[in-house]
Amino acid sequence: MKKSTLIIAIVLGVTAISFAFYTTSEVAFTRSVDEDNQSQLNYLNFNVVSPAPIMDTADYNQAFDDNIQKFLKRWDIKGASVAVMKDNKLIYSKGYGLTNIKTQEAVKTQHLFRIASASKLVTAITIMKMVDDGIIDLEENVFGEDGIFAHFNEIKDSKHSQIKVKHLLNHKGGWSWRDGDFMFQASKIKRIMNLEGPPTDDDIIEFVLKHRRLRYRPGTQYAYSNFGYMLLGKIIEQKTGTTYENYVVNNILEPNGIYGMRISGNYEWERRPFEVHYYNHPGAYQFESYDGNYQSVEKPYGGSDINTLGAAGGWIANASQLVKLVSLVDPNNAYQLLSEESREMMVSGNRYTDAFGWKGARGENYWRTGTLAGSACFINRKDDGYTYAVILNSSVWMGHRFNRYIKWMMDKSITKLDHDQLNLFYQNHNSFSILPIAI
Secondary structure: OOHHHHHHHHHHHHHHHHHHHHHOOOOOOOOOOOOOOOHHHOOOOOOOOOOOOOOOOOOOOHHHHHHHHHHHHHOOOEEEEEEEEEEEEEEEEEEEEEEEEOOOOOOOOOEEEEEEHHHHHHHHHHHHHHHHHOOOOOOOOOOOOOOOOOOOOOOHHHHHHHHHHHHOOOOOOOOHHHHOOOOHHHHHHHHHOOOOOOOOOOHHHHHHHHHHHOOOOOOOOOOOOOHHHHHHHHHHHHOOOOHHHHHHHHHHHHHHHOOOOOEOOOOOHOOOOOEEEOEOOOOOOEOOOOOOOOOOOOOOOOOOOOHHHHHHHHHEOOOOHHHHHOOOOOOOOOOOOOOOOHHHHHHHHOHHHHOOOOOOOOOOEEEEEEEEEEEEEEEOOOOEEEEEEEOOOOOOOHHHHHHHHHHHHHHHHHOOOOOOOOHHOOOOOOOOOOOEEEE
């Protein structure tokens, strides 16, 4: 075969494979290299990414939109993704504001936002599906000789060997915030562990086991733990032999029609296709970058290791994807991803904080929050059949307490909607397009 013929055959083959991957509707996307940031050239992402479908509401509700716009203006929020579901039908989905104040690009429904700790809901659902499939047992020990991570054998506090998988799901592993949040102590861990670079997830685990004691006996006290959910991501990897992100995408999200969700990068030049820009609140301090490479950075870009946070707070998504995820575990939905036992276990317990993945559950009301510098997320599943998700690309000075204002605004706004609208999940959004490999 001639060389030119071989080259043509290879090109046609790659093109055919690309066509097969993309069946959902997206505009073609190529991220340009920022002229003033050549370091973006160091981050090349060659992963094939199935794009998110466009689910823009066809008939806009002016009263609803006005409420959202007033809210964004009042709090100086640059952009938002909002979706409302009624009885597991997507009845409203829209982007508001701007993805980037420099380019003035408007937010559309396919744009992706950091969802911060709402990532824990993704992780918990994945764990419970693996429990249903017999891959994981909630009673398995995490550490110790018979633990999932038996290879971490240098342990300061023997009580670590009493931690079970179920304790990680509802923040009862025994750690306390009196020791700080291990997932945001990169410089301290680097110094104590004498590391050359920023700590990896394995370095953080080793640090905690070698240098920290448990404040409570596992299973007895609630203490919110990002570290515990990072461990759940590592458990998924240990049990499946693939990365946490790949397993969730290929076994939970895409098989159920949720396309485009990915783990975020840390710096601005590591943004994923369709990912928005993030804006900290006015007057926010700058910090040394998590990896020590920059003396002063804006907190949303380099202030924290979002990628390593991963299963605890690293996902990017849009609002319609999040309500679709909730529908998979909604007890009133005809389709159920999980067994009844696993689904009920996620929202049961003696206290609202006993919930798995959810921030809390009371009766038929479940909610999930997420807050990082430059982003905020609120998901609310209500007992009247409404579920909504709001994701913002800007943060405010009050941090996680801002979620109550999002709730008040949305509970008022959804009364303006016509819940008899067609289900946007099942509209014909398919049109042929190719998402190029991009940097």
